[in-house]
Amino acid sequence: MAEPIQIQPNIHCEPCKECGARPVIAQNRKGFMVTCPTSKKHYATAPGLVNIDEWNRFNKKSPLLTSNPYNSKAS
Numbered sequence: 001m002a003e004p005i006q007i008q009p010n011i012h013c014e015p016c017k018e019c020g021a022r023p024v025i026a027q028n029r030k031g032f033m034v035t036c037p038t039s040k041k042h043y044a045t046a047p048g049l050v051n052i053d054e055w056n057r058f059n060k061k062s063p064l065l066t067s068n069p070y071n072s073k074a075s
Ligand SMILES: [Zn+2]
Pocket: 016, 017, 018, 019, 020, 021, 036, 037, 038, 039, 042, 043
């Protein structure tokens, strides 16, 4: 199995909503997946092109729970 690929720090990724880890890119025969480095059971996007948007949509916290200081950073 190939080692997971780190996602560049300048790319916005939501942390895993199960464990808070930054996602990594894994590869299998079908293509690339954005997945949790702790466990693929937490979440992995469908194999194919790298789909960080899909990861972010799934792991985005509810707007009602905006206590995350990372979200208040001015851009
Ligand atoms: Zn996780």
